[in-house]
Amino acid sequence: MINNFSRIITYLRKQKGLSQKQVSEELGISQSLLSHYEKGIRECGLDFLVKIANYYNVSTDYLLGRTQNPSGNTPTAEDIPSENQVKDIFQGKTDNYCLYNKKLITNTTGVIYNILSQVGNKKLSKYVSQYLMTAEYKVLRTISSFNSADKNKSIPYQLTADYCQTSMAMDMLKIEELKTTQSGKINVNLAYDKLAEQYPDSYSSIFGVVRASEDTIKQRFKL
Numbered sequence: 039m040i041n042n043f044s045r046i047i048t049y050l051r052k053q054k055g056l057s058q059k060q061v062s063e064e065l066g067i068s069q070s071l072l073s074h075y076e077k078g079i080r081e082c083g084l085d086f087l088v089k090i091a092n093y094y095n096v097s098t099d100y101l102l103g104r105t106q107n108p109s110g111n112t113p114t115a116e117d118i119p120s121e122n123q124v125k126d127i128f129q130g131k132t133d134n135y136c137l138y139n140k141k142l143i144t145n146t147t148g149v150i151y152n153i154l155s156q157v158g159n160k161k162l163s164k165y166v167s168q169y170l171m172t173a174e175y176k177v178l179r180t181i182s183s184f185n186s187a188d189k190n191k192s193i194p195y196q197l198t199a200d201y202c203q204t205s206m207a208m209d210m211l212k213i214e215e216l217k218t219t220q221s222g223k224i225n226v227n228l229a230y231d232k233l234a235e236q237y238p239d240s241y242s243s244i245f246g247v248v249r250a251s252e253d254t255i256k257q258r259f260k261l
Contacts, residue, residue, distance in 0.1 A: 042102060043078075043101055043102055044076050045103075046103065047101065049231050051076075053231075053235065144243075145240045147170070159219075168209045169209040176202035228245075233245055
């Protein structure tokens with residue numbers, strides 16, 4: 039809890055471009071004490087917790103790392119859940135699990151297309167769209183084969199997975215080729231604090247996708 043608190047109050051101060059001297063004077067404490075709080079050397083009392091929450095206009099739960107929502111409102115399925123919430127989602131009803139992942143993917147896809155719109159490169163938009171649509175097509179073909187005969191004769195179902203994987207790899211190669219000409223136009227930092235700055239309405243979903251994907255990769259490949 040102390041580590042969360044120290045990290046968050048340091049982030050909030052730097053986000054507003056304030057020095058430790060400025061903040062300590064306005065909060066009525068010594069700069070050395072504020073430094074100790076920010077480094078996690080000392081634990082603050084309840085009075086200071088409330089005071090600094092009011093100072094930065096955030097909730098005490100946010101300062102303590104209990105929620106990723108600065109206002110402290112009750113988290114929705116869009117927000118990154120706590121460990122207990124994760125267990126409830128994954129061990130609970132299928133509807134909750136689907137709703138949670140649907141919002142993560144939908145919100146993150148929206149951010150991707152906002153970025154593509156800002157960049158304005160038709161080729162980049164084309165290859166990213168083809169990649170995402172092929173991934174969804176592959177899943178749809180597989181799901182449709184569960185309890186019914188595969189009626190799509192244009193591409194034999196037995197070859198669908200291989201064709202899709204190859205097509206997606208080709209699109210990714212095209213996207214990689216565009217790096218040299220488009221990298222300066224795209225600024226996406228996947229660090230948690232940076233995401234919160236760049237995408238205040240969707241950062242929790244992006245971070246949820248990043249965390250879930252990296253956890254899956256680490257588990258599968260023993261990283």
